[in-house]
Every structure is written in structure tokens, then in C-alpha cells.
Amino acid sequence: MKTYLDCFPCILRQSLEATRLSTADKEKQKKVLGRVMEYLIKSDSQLTPPHIACYVYDMVRKITGYSDPYYSIKKKYNRIALNMYPKLKNIIRNSNEPLLTAVRLAIAGNIIDFGVGNRFNLKNTLKKTLSQKFAVCRYSFFKEKLKKTKVLLYLGDNSGEIVFDKILIEEILKRYKLKIYYAVKSGPIINDATLDDANEVKMKDVAEVITTGSSAPGTILSLCSKEFKNIYDKAQLIISKGQGNYETLDTETGKNIFFLLKVKCALVAGHLRVKLGDIVFK
Amino acid sequence: MKTYLDCFPCILRQSLEATRLSTADKEKQKKVLGRVMEYLIKSDSQLTPPHIACYVYDMVRKITGYSDPYYSIKKKYNRIALNMYPKLKNIIRNSNEPLLTAVRLAIAGNIIDFGVGNRFNLKNTLKKTLSQKFAVCRYSFFKEKLKKTKVLLYLGDNSGEIVFDKILIEEILKRYKLKIYYAVKSGPIINDATLDDANEVKMKDVAEVITTGSSAPGTILSLCSKEFKNIYDKAQLIISKGQGNYETLDTETGKNIFFLLKVKCALVAGHLRVKLGDIVFK
Numbered sequence: 415m416k417t418y419l420d421c422f423p424c425i426l427r428q429s430l431e432a433t434r435l436s437t438a439d440k441e442k443q444k445k446v447l448g449r450v451m452e453y454l455i456k457s458d459s460q461l462t463p464p465h466i467a468c469y470v471y472d473m474v475r476k477i478t479g480y481s482d483p484y485y486s487i488k489k490k491y492n493r494i495a496l497n498m499y500p501k502l503k504n505i506i507r508n509s510n511e512p513l514l515t516a517v518r519l520a521i522a523g524n525i526i527d528f529g530v531g532n533r534f535n536l537k538n539t540l541k542k543t544l545s546q547k548f549a550v551c552r553y554s555f556f557k558e559k560l561k562k563t564k565v566l567l568y569l570g571d572n573s574g575e576i577v578f579d580k581i582l583i584e585e586i587l588k589r590y591k592l593k594i595y596y597a598v599k600s601g602p603i604i605n606d607a608t609l610d611d612a613n614e615v616k617m618k619d620v621a622e623v624i625t626t627g628s629s630a631p632g633t634i635l636s637l638c639s640k641e642f643k644n645i646y647d648k649a650q651l652i653i654s655k656g657q658g659n660y661e662t663l664d665t666e667t668g669k670n671i672f673f674l675l676k677v678k679c680a681l682v683a684g685h686l687r688v689k690l691g692d693i694v695f696k
Numbered sequence: 697m698k699t700y701l702d703c704f705p706c707i708l709r710q711s712l713e714a715t716r717l718s719t720a721d722k723e724k725q726k727k728v729l730g731r732v733m734e735y736l737i738k739s740d741s742q743l744t745p746p747h748i749a750c751y752v753y754d755m756v757r758k759i760t761g762y763s764d765p766y767y768s769i770k771k772k773y774n775r776i777a778l779n780m781y782p783k784l785k786n787i788i789r790n791s792n793e794p795l796l797t798a799v800r801l802a803i804a805g806n807i808i809d810f811g812v813g814n815r816f817n818l819k820n821t822l823k824k825t826l827s828q829k830f831a832v833c834r835y836s837f838f839k840e841k842l843k844k845t846k847v848l849l850y851l852g853d854n855s856g857e858i859v860f861d862k863i864l865i866e867e868i869l870k871r872y873k874l875k876i877y878y879a880v881k882s883g884p885i886i887n888d889a890t891l892d893d894a895n896e897v898k899m900k901d902v903a904e905v906i907t908t909g910s911s912a913p914g915t916i917l918s919l920c921s922k923e924f925k926n927i928y929d930k931a932q933l934i935i936s937k938g939q940g941n942y943e944t945l946d947t948e949t950g951k952n953i954f955f956l957l958k959v960k961c962a963l964v965a966g967h968l969r970v971k972l973g974d975i976v977f978k
Contacts, residue, residue, distance in 0.1 A: 419712055419725055422733075427705040443701055444741075451704075451733035459726075 435483035464632030491574025523578025549692035571656030601629035632662035717765035746914030773856025805860025853938030883911030914944035
């Protein structure tokens with residue numbers, strides 16, 4: 415997905431939020447916004463929004479000298495989600511269709527996204543998502559594909575959400591015999607999950623944890639490592655979580671990519687021909 | 697109120713909306729955003745947001761060649777509000793405290809604001825505002841001041857809303873003997889009311905209609921005409937509608953200004969120490 419003019423105010427808002435988490439120095443905050451605007455004026459609109467975000471968060475980092483503004487937010491949401499883990503497992507245990515319920519939970523977890531804003535209610539979203547109608551649901555096709563899959567690549571999105579992903583992986587492994595790779599970002603960006611988060615939630619108990627080789631808040635193949643691309647190439651099925659991965663992989667053809675997300679941006683909604691707030695399994 | 701860094705993304709969003717209403721030419725849209733960002737980088741943060749908006753909407757005008765992007769929106773909301781007029785008069789007729797109900801209606805009409813966004817529901821706001829608790833309410837003080845007022849200056853805000861203002865003025869005139877001036881903007885900006893709108897709703901039947909002498913979406917005294925300032929000076933009481941007038945007159949001392957508004961921006965809310973969505977009569 416290319417970057418639209420509507421993305422400019424949103425990117426500016428995001429960079430201000432990240433900067434404020436990094437420094438209270440108003441001069442530095444103003445400097446970041448100035449640099450971001452200078453960059454946006456000249457930016458290539460063919461780049462995806464996560465690609466633009468790479469440059470922007472890099473400016474925040476360089477000007478504030480702080481590399482991980484969402485550090486404590488990431489820890490907080492890992493903790494919250496880990497505390498919810500027994501309750502979530504219970505929901506699945508009591509479900510008539512445990513795998514689909516796990517898919518729903520994984521989508522609910524996708525609300526923990528500090529890129530699109532910081533106002534969300536995890537508990538309400540969870541409750542709603544368990545009964546919400548899918549705008550797009552390719553669940554039967556997904557199960558069919560799983561049967562034939564030997565290698566599955568799961569592209570993670572945010573910290574906290576990673577606990578919900580782990581639960582979905584556990585449900586997949588109960589039913590299918592396959593190798594699962596779980597990919598996180600190689601460095602901190604927004605509240606995207608990194609190796610630190612994967613360790614915190616013990617993801618390695620269910621999957622081989624790898625990094626994309628890039629800290630882009632999505633999967634920009636041209637920025638990914640050779641090791642990642644090898645696994646990407648050999649995977650017969652890819653689960654892509656969240657908007658960032660959708661925005662960067664929507665044009666990929668010839669791969670079995672299932673996009674699992676909660677739609678939190680009007681442009682992504684338009685692109686998917688669904689509504690804001692919809693849940694998608696495509 | 698000075699312009700905060702949070703205003704930058706909002707101003708950018710506003711300029712994109714106004715530009716899109718003016719032209720479908722994507723190159724021109726991009727050019728406007730570029731110019732607006734160039735301006736914001738160098739802008740003086742001591743200026744109020746409506747002052748910044750003057751420059752920004754001027755850029756939209758110059759680049760698109762279109763001076764009144766909200767023209768049909770303004771006509772539409774005048775029509776909607778005029779159609780509501782008999783019903784609104786009925787609400788007042790059935791009220792135990794007609795003047796306060798008229799104040800409430802005037803605040804409800806303040807939701808018709810295309811500066812802060814374009815998603816609002818006039819009917820729901822109306823219903824809610826009739827029973828909503830005021831965050832600040834200086835109604836008794838207002839009535840006291842009205843008794844001693846010979847000249848009242850009413851600073852209008854938006855088209856459509858102007859019909860609600862007229863109803864409040866009618867209720868004031870039923871109870872107090874005074875001269876009322878109703879001020880509109882001298883040229884089009886966002887959906888702010890101009891002479892055209894005042895004529896459309898026949899404001900001159902209840903007040904002497906004047907312009908501020910400026911098209912700023914607020915009352916920036918340094919940009920207003922001498923004629924306006926004379927009336928401003930001689931008025932014993934001023935009713936200031938909406939956020940734009942609040943943002944530009946909040947630092948005025950020594951004048952009896954009653955601010956009547958619905959709070960639609962988090963920064964204004966913080967400034968007033970109230971919550972987003974609150975209604976204020978201060």
C-alpha cells in the first residue's frame with residue numbers, strides 16, 4: 415500500500431507521540447516535527463507507510479538520543495497479556511470451535527497498537543471480537559492450507575499481542591504437524607515485538623523465533639535479511655498479523671499469506687473494502 | 697491560546713480536507729501540504745491556532761484558486777438548521793427555564809464545526825446537550841450582567857449554528873432591553889458564518905449584523921477593523937461562540953466575555969480544565 419496524503423498528519427502525530435515519550439525537551443520535540451515535515455515534503459509516495467515510518471522513527475531516535483521510547487509500554491502490555499493467559503486458555507477450552515476462537519483472540523490482541531493512537535480498551539475489544547462478525551473470513555481455506563503445510567511463517571506485530579499469537583500457535587500445533595517460525599523485528603520501533611518480547615513470553619516453547627532483519631514496522635522484503643528471506647521463501651503458509659504487515663505485503667503474489675488484523679485506519683479499511691473496526695482473516 | 701505542537705497534525709489534516717473540497721488534482725493537494733509544512737516549520741508558536749489557520753487557508757486558496765471550499769456545506773447546514781427552527785422554538789416554549797434552554801441550544805449548534813473534523817451528529821448532540829451537565833456554568837452571573845447591559849456584542853461562529861444563535865438572541869430580547877450586534881467573518885474561512893449566512897437566516901431582524909473586518913476563524917483583535925473594535929470597546933457584554941473565538945480571546949482581560957462552546961479539541965479541554973465533549977458557559 416502506498417503512502418497517501420492522509421498519512422502525513424498521522425505520521426506527524428505519531429512522531430510527536432514517540433518524541434514526547436523520549437524527551438520532555440520542547441525544543442527537541444519541535445526539531446523532530448520540523449525534520450519530519452522536511453522529510454515528508456520530499457518523500458516518495460510510492461513507499462509504504464511502514465517504510466516512511468522507518469525514516470521518521472530514525473529521526474526521533476537521532477534527535478532525542480533515545481532508541482526505544484515504547485520500552486515500558488511494551489513491558490506493561492506483555493505483563494497484562496501474560497496475566498490474561500490462563501483466562502484466554504479457558505475461553506478456548508470452553509469454545510465449540512477452539513481454533514477459530516484462537517484466531518479471534520489473536521485478532522483482538524492486535525488492538526494493542528501504539529502506532530495508530532493510544533486510546534483502546536483491551537478488555538472491551540476482547541469481548542467484542544469473540545462474537546464480532548468477520549468482514550472477511552477465509553477460515554475454511556486456512557484449515558485446508560494448514561493440512562498441506564510443513565513450514566509456517568508467523569509474522570508477529572506488537573508486544574502484548576504476541577501472547578495472543580502464542581495461543582493461536584498452540585492451537586495450530588495441537589491439530590497439525592508442522593514447523594513454525596515466529597518473526598519479530600530486529601530492533602525497537604513503536605511497540606512492535608522484538609526478541610526481548612519473544613523471550614519474555616517464552617515464544618521459543620512453541621516456535622523458532624527469528625527476526626525480519628529489519629526494524630521496519632511491517633515486512634519490507636527489500637530491507638529484510640537473507641536468512642529471513644530464505645524462510646519466507648520456503649514457508650508454504652504465512653500468517654501476517656496487523657496493519658503494518660498488511661501495508662507492506664498486500665502486493666505480494668504467489669504466496670499463501672493469511673492477513674489477520676483488526677482494521678484501525680480508514681485508509682486500510684478502504685483498501686480492504688471493509689469498515690473501520692472490522693476484523694479480517696483474509 | 698498559543699499553538700501547540702499537537703496542532704500541527706491537526707492543521708495539516710484540516711488543510712488536506714479544505715484542499716480536497718477545492719480540487720481533485722492530487723498534485724495540487726500535495727503542493728498545498730508541502731507549502732503548509734514549510735510554513736509550519738518556520739511558524740511562530742506564540743500565534744493562536746486561528747491565526748495560523750489564516751495563513752494556511754490562504755495557501756489553500758492561492759494554490760487551488762478556489763476561495764470558498766465549504767460553500768455548499770455552509771448552505772446545507774443553514775438549510776438544516778432553518779428547517780429545525782420551529783421545533784427548536786417549541787422546545788423553548790415547553791421549557792421551565794427558556795433562556796437557559798436557549799443557551800443550551802446555542803451550544804448544541806456549536807457542533808457544526810468543520811474545522812475539527814466532519815463527523816458529528818447534530819440530532820444526537822442536540823438531544824444530549826439539552827440535559828447535559830455544564831462543566832462550567834456562569835448562568836446566574838450572565839443574567840445579572842444582562843440587566844446592566846445596553847450594548848451586547850455576539851461573536852458568531854459557524855453557519856448553521858447561526859440559526860441557534862438567533863434563537864438565543866430572540867430569548868434575550870424578550871427579557872432585556874438592549875442593542876445587540878452580531879459579528880460574522882468578513883470573508884469565507886472553513887464553515888464560519890459570513891454576511892451571506894447572516895442574510896440567509898435573517899439575523900438582521902434581531903441584531904445589527906457587522907463583520908469582524910477579518911476572515912480569521914476567531915477574533916484576532918489586531919486583524920479586526922476599526923469599526924469592529926469600536927463596537928467591541930463599547931459593548932458591556934460579549935457572547936463569544938465556539939473554540940476559535942475562545943482560542944483568540946482567552947487572554948483578554950477587563951471585558952465581560954461569556955464563552956459559550958462545546959469542547960471539541962483535547963488542547964482546548966486542557967486549557968479550560970474540562971473534558972472533551974463538555975459544554976461550557978464561562
